[in-house]
Amino acid sequence: MLTYQFDWSIVTSGKYFQWLVSGLMMTLQISTAGIVFSFLIGLLIAVMRMSHFKPVRWFAHAYLEFFRNTPLLVQLFFWYFGSYKILPAFINDWLNTTNFEFAAALVALTIYTSAFIAEDIRSGVLSIPKEQLEAARSAGFSYLRAMQYIILPQAVRITVPPLVNQFLNLAKNSSLAMTIGVAELTYQARQIESYSFKGFEAFSAATLVYLVLSIVITALIHQYNTRILNPHRA
Amino acid sequence: MIKFQGVNKWFKKLHVLNNIDLHVRQGEVVVVCGPSGSGKSTLIRTINQLEPIEQGSLVVDGMDLCHKKTDLNKLRAEVGFVFQQFNLYPHLSTLSNITLAPTKIRKTPKKEAEEQAMQLLERVGLANKRDAYPSQLSGGQQQRVAIARALAMKPRIMLFDEPTSALDPEMIGEVLAVMQDLAKSGMTMVCVTHEMGFAREVAHRVVFMDHGVILEEAHPEEFFRNPQHDRAKQFLKQLLSPMH
Numbered sequence: 001m002l003t004y005q006f007d008w009s010i011v012t013s014g015k016y017f018q019w020l021v022s023g024l025m026m027t028l029q030i031s032t033a034g035i036v037f038s039f040l041i042g043l044l045i046a047v048m049r050m051s052h053f054k055p056v057r058w059f060a061h062a063y064l065e066f067f068r069n070t071p072l073l074v075q076l077f078f079w080y081f082g083s084y085k086i087l088p089a090f091i092n093d094w095l096n097t098t099n100f101e102f103a104a105a106l107v108a109l110t111i112y113t114s115a116f117i118a119e120d121i122r123s124g125v126l127s128i129p130k131e132q133l134e135a136a137r138s139a140g141f142s143y144l145r146a147m148q149y150i151i152l153p154q155a156v157r158i159t160v161p162p163l164v165n166q167f168l169n170l171a172k173n174s175s176l177a178m179t180i181g182v183a184e185l186t187y188q189a190r191q192i193e194s195y196s197f198k199g200f201e202a203f204s205a206a207t208l209v210y211l212v213l214s215i216v217i218t219a220l221i222h223q224y225n226t227r228i229l230n231p232h233r234a
Numbered sequence: 235m236i237k238f239q240g241v242n243k244w245f246k247k248l249h250v251l252n253n254i255d256l257h258v259r260q261g262e263v264v265v266v267c268g269p270s271g272s273g274k275s276t277l278i279r280t281i282n283q284l285e286p287i288e289q290g291s292l293v294v295d296g297m298d299l300c301h302k303k304t305d306l307n308k309l310r311a312e313v314g315f316v317f318q319q320f321n322l323y324p325h326l327s328t329l330s331n332i333t334l335a336p337t338k339i340r341k342t343p344k345k346e347a348e349e350q351a352m353q354l355l356e357r358v359g360l361a362n363k364r365d366a367y368p369s370q371l372s373g374g375q376q377q378r379v380a381i382a383r384a385l386a387m388k389p390r391i392m393l394f395d396e397p398t399s400a401l402d403p404e405m406i407g408e409v410l411a412v413m414q415d416l417a418k419s420g421m422t423m424v425c426v427t428h429e430m431g432f433a434r435e436v437a438h439r440v441v442f443m444d445h446g447v448i449l450e451e452a453h454p455e456e457f458f459r460n461p462q463h464d465r466a467k468q469f470l471k472q473l474l475s476p477m478h
Contacts, residue, residue: 129321131317131319131321132321132323134284134317134321135315135317135321135322135323136323137284137310138282138284138310138313138315139310139311139315139334139335139339139383139384139387140307140308140310140311140312140335140339140387141307141335141338141339142307145338145339149334149338150323150334153325154323154324154325157325
């Protein structure tokens with residue numbers, strides 16, 4: 001016999017609904033900032049990974065291997081519980097006045113995801129025919145300018161589908177931030193469950209919100225890709 | 235304008251340029267021909283240092299290419315290069331392909347660069363294609379845009395590396411017409427090509443290469459009527475035989 005009494009109204013109105021909305025806002029903040037920063041850092045690491053200057057190349061390679069091959073949760077705990085211990089007291093005093101949970105979560109998600117993005121962008125660059133670089137260099141562009149104006153714009157277009165995957169992973173992985181006390185969507189769903197014992201409704205609602213969020217991110221990037229990046233192929 | 239002296243280059247053990255001496259004067263049009271693998275593409279690619287040289291001296295437009303302090307980007311801005319496969323930037327429209335280098339390297343204001351680009355497009359007969367993307371153009375049209383793109387930097391020298399070899403036969407004429415027009419305007423040109431009609435019409439000199447060596451250097455009339463070297467005779471016979 002099923003004795004559980006469903007009450008969907010608790011997640012569609014009232015206090016708990018407010019909690020879900022505020023959790024979603026936090027998830028959106030972390031995801032948006034994370035997507036922007038991880039893309040920029042990923043781009044930088046990808047270019048460094050292809051540098052002709054060995055120390056720069058090695059640094060980028062070490063960065064990639066390190067952050068790709070260790071668990072995100074451990075990295076998150078390191079940034080939150082470990083990183084500040086080696087900082088001088090006055091910086092710690094200042095950190096205590098800030099939202100350190102949010103910062104640690106953002107740093108962890110950004111760095112972790114940027115390593116994957118860098119590899120995706122690098123394979124995009126490698127798929128651009130070398131003649132494109134020759135054409136750019138023979139026009140007088142330096143290596144970096146050729147990358148900026150000719151190679152990367154093409155590589156990023158090719159890289160859009162894998163990039164969407166990384167962005168979705170970042171948005172979903174932001175749920176781990178609840179473990180260090182960031183009041184994002186999963187954290188709020190857990191709270192609702194603790195207060196109301198309506199775990200089914202709370203986590204169903206959170207699941208649905210993540211699903212919609214992912215679909216919106218995919219659709220936005222798809223629109224951007226077809227309308228703005230590749231207008232002539234539409 | 236371009237001076238090779240005792241230039242040597244190797245790809246691993248292959249001696250691709252063997253003791254090259256060649257002097258191209260300002261306003262001169264030089265056609266380089268020879269069988270495939272003779273080193274003619276490598277030769278032309280050394281002029282803007284897409285290929286470095288290992289030995290000898292090479293001076294282009296007063297710049298010593300063997301000197302470490304020579305700014306290669308500056309050299310390349312003065313030397314236009316047209317590729318066999320066009321190599322237009324596929325993510326940019328025709329107009330942006332032409333204006334990119336002038337605006338970013340020469341810092342030409344955008345409006346001025348676009349006006350110049352339109353003049354160049356008129357000159358190559360493609361003014362109506364300003365907003366088209368490379369994938370929407372035929373091979374011949376792409377190559378004419380590539381020539382306009384190179385000319386937009388107002389180069390002192392133009393290099394052509396088999397510009398018509400990747401084209402359908404009926405498109406070769408339109409590209410050669412642009413090149414002839416350019417040659418007659420007094421541009422210094424080095425062209426790797428097998429278009430003997432073009433060579434006869436506008437070249438001041440034909441250079442014949444095989445196995446990395448310049449075997450013959452002559453006025454086109456003389457080269458076609460009376461080639462000196464056996465290898466050149468054989469090459470010309472094969473090149474012209476399908477016509478007979």
